Amino acid sequence: MTAEERLAQLPPKLQSVVKTLGSAPKVIKTEMLLEFAKKMPPLPEGMQGKLEQVHECTTPFFVHAELENNQVRLFFDAPKEAPTVRAFAGLLAEGLEGETPEAVLGVPEDFYTLAKLEEIITPLRLRGLQAVLARIKRQVREAQG
Incomplete structure (x- = not known):
């Protein structure tokens, strides 16, 4: 399967994020990830008990997904001093928030x-990103029940 065909499998918002990152030079890609870290949505009141820790992440990182309509x-929840995992959260939130369950379930593990991203992120951290998506x-x- 070509990169274009794989890209077409992604939901439109995630596709846009991935295309932008994929075409950016390494130096700019790092800056872009820091911008995603700033976009990690704040955790609403009452969510703390619902979050699941992603133990594969080297930094304490928590996630919860639910369906609404x-x-x-x-x-997501991650320490403010952990820009890489916060960037993952911001990237996933921007690319997947509001999508249908089918669209999210169809995202390849190695998107x-x-x-x-392997140009600027270590394999250990990328495994953490895969674990978050999983x-x-x-x-x-x-x-879905």
């Missing part, structure tokens, strides 16, 4: 390769 809602997908499946 057949749209995926995402919630980040289309964004060429948790989101599992929680979406559970929410």
Whole structure:
């Protein structure tokens, strides 16, 4: 499957994020990820007990996905001093928030390769990103019943 065909599998908002990151030079890509870190949505009151820790992340990172009117809602928590995992949260929130369960479940586990994130992020951290996506997908499946 070509990169274009793989890109076409992504929901439109995630596709846009991935295309932008994938075409950016390494220096700018790092700055872009820091912008995503700033976009990590704040955790609403009462969500603390619902979040699941992603143990594969080297930094304490928590996620919760739920369905509202057949749209995926995402919630994240990570320390302010952890820009990489906050960037993952911001990227996933921007790319997947409000999508249908089917669209989220169809995202390939290695979608980040289309964004060429391996140019600036270590394999250990990328495995953490995969684990976050896997948790989101599992929680979406559970929410579907």
